[in-house]
Amino acid sequence: MPELPEVETVMRGLAGCLQGERIAAARLDRGDLRWPVPDGFVQMIVGARVDGFRRRGKYMFMRLDRAVSVLIHLGMSGRMTIDRAPLAHQHLTITTDRGRVVGFVDPRRFGALDLVATAGEDGHRLIVALGPEPLEAAFTARVLAAALAGKATPVKSALLDQSVVAGLGNIYVSEALFRAGISPYRLAGTLKGVEVKRLVAAIKAVLTEAIAAGGSSLRDYVQPSGALGYFQNEWKVYGKEGQPCDHCPGKPLCAGIERSVQANRSSFWCPRVQK
Structure with missing residues (x-):
């Protein structure tokens, strides 16, 4: 499973591609990942602007201008792609208004996609029990x-x-x-x-x-x-x-x-x- 450095690297790559972009289209080809992708997922993100990203442990949040964040978990075999041809097991494809294309690929489907209010990220069931971030000054x-x-x-x-x-x-x-x-x-x-x-x-x-x-x-x-x-x-x-x-x-x-x-x-x- 990707650990903190890998997730941080992926998040920085996504931020460089998506931050400030508006999501013009999204295609969800499979919603039965480790947990079901919530109903209305595509409708919620299409048309939204990506305001920023945050990592918490091994999880990423893509923050949208609708006060909603997309939680992304890579699981055992998940990966993200940028501006590449679709791959096998690519369950989500996002296209921005400037033509950038991001894919979420997960052959074993141990990853996850979810929606959470941005103000309530830390209360998400996958986040609420996490310990301190090891790279923050508070970890002493x-x-x-x-x-x-x-x-x-x-x-x-x-x-x-x-x-x-x-x-x-x-x-x-x-x-x-x-x-x-x-x-x-x-x-x-x-x-x-x-x-x-x-x-x-x-x-x-x-x-x-x-x-x-x-x-x-x-x-x-x-x-x-x-x-x-x-x-x-x-x-x-x-x-x-x-x-x-x-x-x-x-x-x-x-x-x-x-x-x-x-x-x-x-x-x-x-x-x-x-x-």
Whole structure:
């Protein structure tokens, strides 16, 4: 599933194409996505001007001049296209009055489209329980420490809980824990203050770098332009089972990066570096 950097990259691409444009036509070829697309969806957006975009966690809002926002969730295999020929499984096509064409493609149909009052975005059922945004100034070591306090679950599982922090997924949690030197198996409630501070800094750094690289292209993800993200070239541990990590290359005590399964997801980590 696209994580925060990929969703942010897609949102910025859409904003560059659609912001200030008026939707001249919309075609919904399939309304049974993960949840049904609401009745009147096409009628609500046609004729509206796109005023702006907002990301919350792994969700995007396209804000219209009718005080209504279109919630977009890419799900497992969803992607957006800009000014490209229609693709298989393209369920929504939007055309602006200046001829720009945007498509929503989702082969597995785990994505979602919905309508919500712009003033009520944070009250949407998919948004209301989300935790803080990790790239905002309000996400501090104190905030994360309070969220982790008393948790007897592994820290990796805690960070994947969207109510603890919004937008993180398997790739970037693995990368952040490596940078912070924290084992994915450490119980979340046992992290000390200095460790939480390192972890917050690592989360912010890895997300910022990934956004600058256009995200990580893995499986279905590409940018709306069709370009690949390239942060996968900067991964330190994810997908690198058996390779020496950057902190201890070739040293005899380093058995290499390990892969293990936590809660049905792969964890990649270096036991020598991460304690």
